[in-house]
Amino acid sequence: MNCDLIAPHYWWIERLGMGGALERRRRWFLPEIANARRALVLGDGDGRFLQELLRRNALARADYVDLSGRMLELARQKAGIERVDYQKADARTVEFRHGEYDLIATHFFFDCFEADELDVLIGRITASTKPRAQWVVSEFRDSSFAARLLVRFLYLFFRITTGLKTRKLVDHRPILRSYGFRLTNANQGSLVVSELWER
Secondary structure (H helix, E strand, C coil): CCCCCCCCHHHHHHHHHHHHHHHHHHHCCHHCCCCCEEEEEECCCHHHHHHHHHHHCCCCEEEEEECHHHHHHHHHEEEEEEEECEECCCCCCCCCCCCCEEEEEEEHHHCCCCCCHHHHHHHHHHEEEEEEEEEEEEEEECCHHHHHHHHHHHHHHHHHHHCCCCCCCCHHHHHHHHHCCCCEEEEECCEEEEEEEEE
């Protein structure tokens, strides 16, 4: 999906719809990933997580991939260019550096893919990680009737504004496990969850 249309308004749309819940999820495991040196950040939108990661970790460098040029520009404004390589690209086809990363960050990113796409993508990303790499995930959960209604509305909104094709959440957990990651920590709210995985 391409968020160019909503990029300038994304922050207040998120705040209006979800308050600070998504922001708290993005930041939940920042203390646990403080030793990361090479990060791959996918679909972080306007770069709020990237900015905080670099602020807390003076030695970290990141590759930042997003399909939206406007989101990339917002991320550049927040996080700067000194320690980040920004790539306007589709994560499904971009070439990742092999065996390079000790941290992967995907916040509200997996929900953009069908199950078969996500399996292939996670496999490609796994090949880019070092042994014992950490993977921080923030994602929606449709574990209640109210949550399912909200998730359906969000899919409709993003289908209209970004051309998103996916219509339902895929459970990423068995896919990550199949590629050798284990869940080491999780914190779940009624709608969103933060997870920390390790290869």
